[in-house]
Amino acid sequence: MPPREDGSVLVGDIAYSTEEWESLLAKNLDSLKKLWPKTNGVVNIPYKISNPEVSTAKLKGAFSAWESKTCVKFSKMAKSDKYMEYLDFVITGTTCSSNIGYTKGKITSVNLPSSCSFKAFKHELGHSMGLRHEMNRSDRDKHIIVISGVKYKPGFDSQFALMNTINFDIPYDYCSIMHYTDKVGSENYEHTMLALDARFQTLMGWCSTNITHWNYKLVNTMYNCTDDWLKACKQESDPCKNGGYTRKDCSCACPLGTSGDKCENLDMNYNDAMAKKLSYYTAIIKTSGAKVTSPDYPKPSGMG
Structure with a gap:
């Protein structure tokens, strides 16, 4: 979040002095220190593909998905480019993973083996831009319960750490592209999270294979994309209501x-609107004691 002309930093409707902002950043708010530089209203993220086995079709689709509604642009490096910081797409092992955002003087490595779905490509690009998991948010305890005593797969317990994040008044999103599913990380396929809105218990992490409105709004807020578009649209404030935001073409998302x-x-x-939209995936089944499973058990049917 760059300072304004007077040296202050505006977050929502609160202006921080540079000193206050640096103090906040020191308190585990590393995502906001991980932002890629922006020039002339565009966040240019250079990349190269070190392993030719990385799916270029999925990668281009994931680039397009993020670029379509943000001011982020992924640019393939030429051999003559001498960038110190860039995304490097590799394949190491079978786990989809990424470093978080930009680090001065370092390469951001994104691991995308063939087992990674198109959704995973979009998820890992989210990390590469500086996004953390949804369930790491500072307000997550108002929306989920992280269950203690679960036998986690190695390294997974740290994935549920509560972080001191700034959320920009953007609501918690069970369907975020950055949200895990309710049993992820469990060694014995036990629940690792409980949704306080029970409608999303089996749907969180599954309910959208696409980048959501709130994902886009978070990126556009973190990178000041919306502020730039408002200036270009000659708007002093955002006319879009109820969580909407102004897009590049001056219309409301x-x-x-x-x-x-x-x-x-x-x-x-x-x-409520999302639960209604997803009602296709839920049903009430009455039985006389028989065991019932969905065709794709243990996954929610049809969610793949």
Whole structure:
């Protein structure tokens, strides 16, 4: 988050002095120290593909998905480029993974073996831009319970660490591309998380294979994309209501549950709208004691 002309840093409606902001950043807010530089309104992230086995089709699709609604641009490096900081797409082992964001003087390594789904490509690119997991948010305890006493797979217990994040008034999103599923990391396929909104218990982490409205809004807020677009659109403040935001073409990007050109109509809250949309995946089954499983058990049916 770059300082303004007067040296202060604006976060939501709160202006911090440079000293206050540096103090906040020191308190585990490393995602905001991991932002790639922005020039002329564009966050240019150079990359190279070190392993030719990385799926270029999935990678290009993931690039396009993030670029379509943010000011981020992924640019393939030429052989003559001498960047010190760039994304390096590699294959090491079978785990999909990425370093978090930008680090001055260092390469951000993104590991994308053939087992990684298209969704995983988008997820790992989210990390490469500086995003943490949704369940690491500072307000996560209002939305999920991380279950203690679970036998985790090696290294997975740290994935549920509570972090002191700034969330920019963006609501917790069970369907975030950055959210894990409810049993992920368990050695014995036990629940590792419980959703306080029970409708999302089996859906969190599965309910969207796409980047969500709130994912886009977070990136656009972190990188000040929306502020730049507002200036270009000659708007002093964002006219989009109810969690919407101004896009590059000056129209409003509106969250599910709203309607109107300016998202001015709140028809239902986001979680209610998402649960209604996902009702296809849920059903009430009455039996007389017989055991019932879905075709894809233990995955939610059809969510793959």
